[in-house]
Amino acid sequence: MDFKLKILGCGSAIPAFGRYSSAQVLSTHGKNFLIDCADATQFRLKALKVNTSRLQHIFISHLHGDHCFGLISVISTFSLAHRNSDLYIHAQPDLQKILQPQIDYFCRDMEFKVVFENFDPLKNARIYEDRSLTVETIPLSHGVPCCGFMFREKEKAPHLDKSKLEFYNVGVEQMKTLKEGGDLRCPDGTIIPNGEFMRPPTPAKSFAYCADTMYRESICPIIQGADCLFHEATFSENQRDRARATKHSTAKDAALIAKKAGVKKLLIGHFSARYEFLEPLLEEARSIFPDTCLATDGKSFEW
């Protein structure tokens, strides 16, 4: 199943040049997963036509406002729109302490529950699992406890090759046998081994989200080979000192991580308010990792 990513906001904390702040929606297997939730996210969900009835899980990387201030508005709007399916917020425990009193005050007639699924951002652990997908934390290095999220589709089973089934004119009973791993016995007594009919599964897909963080090589084993990596690139190399001071990455840092982790595609975002034009950051990253794109507001990526 395809992964589709919508970028709701690519700016960092201070508004600039019409960019919204961090929020993305990953869609796969009929579900929408919201990753971070800055101020204005409810407007961005609407503007980008995200079906919020399919949005049941929100993942919050860390407790800086440009990653979580939009939560109360999203919850309140869901409540006013008479949502009735529960909403799961995956975050570190402090969020619940801050958000619950607001929910209690502003959303008194809510017809759904907000369920906090607390995790420790400093540990690499699986924090979500359904039939098709797992999500694990990617511990990052930022000014406050922070982690990214690795979304992995589950390995799929091998499947039957339709053209072979047609060629051998396989019937219902024989199909069942093949699915159970048995061989095909033809009417003339010939045996066609099971392997002849099986095709390897479509490769499982993956997405790694890494914001906010300074360069941290130890994330590479976790995100190794990801189909797509979003890595923050708040600064360009000309602001290396500022990146170090604020524990953010440069575009070069993001590209080095992408290269080292052998990912297929790199998206950069979380751009500082000082950059009106982002092409220099893109060029900086592409000089190291050619398959890089700017994850700017409103863009979609599919793989």
Place this chain on the structure above:
Amino acid sequence: MDFKLKILGCGSAIPAFGRYSSAQVLSTHGKNFLIDCADATQFRLKALKVNTSRLQHIFISHLHGDHCFGLISVISTFSLAHRNSDLYIHAQPDLQKILQPQIDYFCRDMEFKVVFENFDPLKNARIYEDRSLTVETIPLSHGVPCCGFMFREKEKAPHLDKSKLEFYNVGVEQMKTLKEGGDLRCPDGTIIPNGEFMRPPTPAKSFAYCADTMYRESICPIIQGADCLFHEATFSENQRDRARATKHSTAKDAALIAKKAGVKKLLIGHFSARYEFLEPLLEEARSIFPDTCLATDGKSFEW
């Protein structure tokens, strides 16, 4: 001095048709006053080029999310931008209880103070005063305690007529005498009475902001003769029952209030998400109060 009003958002609680939620900036005498502060207000302030170094006072009408959820983002962004002048939030006391813990958690290195100026929204009282302006509360009728705000420029003193000063070739000493109320003694002994030089002051200006509320005639004496009235018009008459149930006004209600209070101009806003096209609401109001405008996002009004 002119009053200038910028509409940051004209929608009600649920995002629709690209409208942002309630926030307006009134500018006069070199100051910007923020009235209500929905989610995304920080982005709207930036988009509409509001000089936030001149913004020291925020007035919050009531504690529904679409009027106050943007506060923490505004404060946090001011903090990140190293603001150092204090910020005054005029609101009912509950807001402080909800907002202070968020400020304590998210804005630890703040270089300015957030000063809560608490008021009782159920009473008509003066809650702000400076050299040029007063603000008083306008108790409204909504589902929760709610008030509007009446901004009144102070009465100005009569001023000297420049052309008369030139005609009589008035010198510095004589000007001082005139300012103090004395008459002009000409070199030939003629006395010109003080009144000859004085012109009546420019009329003091005013703005009344009334959201959210059902039709409430008792506000008319407070807003009587206002130069400009913003009155919510969440619904049109075809949703009269819905207006009553949610304690909101129709466009007709807003126009009746404007007419009864003898204001000069009416702006309507806080439109329900059910209306894609707002012209019918405008027509409904204009049929009763012709000088009505839609206070839609991004518009400015000056008087």
